[in-house]
Amino acid sequence: GAVVSQHPSWVICKSGTSVKIECRSLDFQATTMFWYRQFPKQSLMLMATSNEGSKATYEQGVEKDKFLINHASLTLSTLTVTSAHPEDSSFYICSARDTSGRSGNTIYFGEGSWLTVV
Amino acid sequence: AQSVTQLDSQVPVFEEAPVELRCNYSSSVSVYLFWYVQYPNQGLQLLLKYLSGSTLVESINGFEAEFNKSQTSFHLRKPSVHISDTAEYFCAVSDLGTDKLIFGTGTRLQVFP
Numbered sequence: 001g002a003v004v005s006q007h008p009s010w011v012i013c014k015s016g017t018s019v020k021i022e023c024r025s026l027d028f029q030a031t032t033m034f035w036y037r038q039f040p041k042q043s044l045m046l047m048a049t050s051n052e053g054s055k056a057t058y059e060q061g062v063e064k065d066k067f068l069i070n071h072a073s074l075t076l077s078t079l080t081v082t083s084a085h086p087e088d089s090s091f092y093i094c095s096a097r098d099t100s101g102r103s104g105n106t107i108y109f110g111e112g113s114w115l116t117v118v
Numbered sequence: 119a120q121s122v123t124q125l126d127s128q129v130p131v132f133e134e135a136p137v138e139l140r141c142n143y144s145s146s147v148s149v150y151l152f153w154y155v156q157y158p159n160q161g162l163q164l165l166l167k168y169l170s171g172s173t174l175v176e177s178i179n180g181f182e183a184e185f186n187k188s189q190t191s192f193h194l195r196k197p198s199v200h201i202s203d204t205a206e207y208f209c210a211v212s213d214l215g216t217d218k219l220i221f222g223t224g225t226r227l228q229v230f231p
Contacts, residue, residue, distance in 0.1 A: 004161065032217065041127065044208065044221040093162070097217055107217060109154070109162035 003027065004096050006110035013084055013117055020080045021113045023050075023094035029074035030096035035067075038091040038112075050077040050094075084117040091115075120145045122209050124222035132230050133201055139194040139225045141183075141209030151192040152210040152219065153183055162208065168192065179203075204229045 003026040013019045023033055033050040048069055049057040056069035066088075068080040077096075081088050093112040123142045131137050143149065153165040166177040173185040183194045192209060209222040 006161075034217065034219075036221075041223065043122070043223045044219075046218055046220075049218070095162075095219075106164060107219070108164075111159070111161040 004094065004108040004110040006092075006094055006113050008113060009111060010114045011116070013115070015085055015117055016083055018080055018082045019084055019115060020078055021092055021094075021115070023077045023079070023096070023110050025075045025096045025098070025108075028096075028098040028100050030077075030098070031074060033071060033077040033094055033096045035069065035077070035079050036093045036095070038093065044093060047079075052077075081115065084115070086117045089115055089117045120149070120211055120213070120220045122211050122220055122222035124207075124209055124225050126225050127223065128226045128228065130228045130230065131199055134198045136197050137195065137199050137203075137227065139207050139209075139227065141192045141194065141222060143190050143192065143209075143211045143220075145190075145211060145213070148214050149211045150214065151183075151185060152212070153177075153181070153192070153194050154208040154210060154221075156206040156208065156224075158205070165194075165207070199227070199229050201229050201231060203227060 005024045007022045031052045035047045036044040038044045046059050047062045050069045050071040052071045058064050071077040095107050095109045097107045121144045125140050151168040154162040155165045156162050166175045168175050168185045176182045181196045206224045206226050208224045210219040212219050
């Protein structure tokens, strides 16, 4: 079936550096992808909607310059956490809707990426 | 604003026992409702969803959930759980016509032998 894959699964970076997380739809095209983050024992919170070929739409309270989203192709969206700080440590997860008709417009989620900033 | 409440952060049960994972939502408009499951080291997988029609929806692995509009609930049930059902379960809601999901905090189902 359709799969969404994220890379890396785990990443540790130094404070002040930037880190990129990739989200790929492996066997379907996704014009729209979504980025969520989850703090321990809290809900998944929608950060932004990634739109292929145009600017991402950010949720209220999410810093656009902090979390850069690029959706350059129909199968890849990237989230770059710039000048990361320890408070950015979190679980980041992406999703994409398969609109090909094979799966009833199901939304698929990636495996998630654990970011630890030290 | 929409919100989803999962009252139980953890639910420990013995194998073959029944289980109910509670989910309540708040919304002023019609919604879609979902249950997702996350097995260890895996991504979220759709378990079942309510879009319209029958208020009782079932999954292929024995789970079911009933949409109760008056109580704004969408509780997940299974009459007899297996060890393999051990996972994190997330309830989610979205407005009609949107892909934006609002998630609950999740419930950790732990099935013991």
